[in-house]
Amino acid sequence: MLSNLFNLFSLLGSNGILPMELMQCIVNEPPPGLSDELYSAELVDFVNCCLQKEASHRFLPEQLCCHALVSSYHQSSMEKNQALVAHWICSQLAVKS
Numbered sequence: 001m002l003s004n005l006f007n008l009f010s011l012l013g014s015n016g017i018l019p020m021e022l023m024q025c026i027v028n029e030p031p032p033g034l035s036d037e038l039y040s041a042e043l044v045d046f047v048n049c050c051l052q053k054e055a056s057h058r059f060l061p062e063q064l065c066c067h068a069l070v071s072s073y074h075q076s077s078m079e080k081n082q083a084l085v086a087h088w089i090c091s092q093l094a095v096k097s
Contacts, residue, residue, distance in 0.1 A: 031048075031051040031052065031053055032051060033047060033048055033051065034047050040069075042067075042068045042069040042072060043069055045067070045068070045069070046064070046067050046068075046069040046070075049063070049064065049067065050064070061082075061085065064085065065081040065082055065085055066081070070084065070085065
């Protein structure tokens with residue numbers, strides 16, 4: 001009985017959302033985004049390109065490398081842009097591990 005109660009509490013998120021409620025939000029609600037009042041237009045657009053629900057509308061890594069946010073670093077080649085993105089992804093994965 002106590003273990004079932006523990007399992008129920010472990011399923012609750014920080015906002016008290018059950019997994020099925022969370023799935024319903026993901027399916028039925030628009031994707032999250034950044035406020036254009038707090039962030040640059042380029043960053044807001046970059047995040048929007050990444051968080052499209054439909055895979056066919058979501059940018060591919062190659063497209064993201066050509067995005068205005070990435071190209072604003074004034075790097076001269078696609079390889080350098082890919083290295084920048086790859087480095088950032090690796091650093092994020094290391095933080096979450």
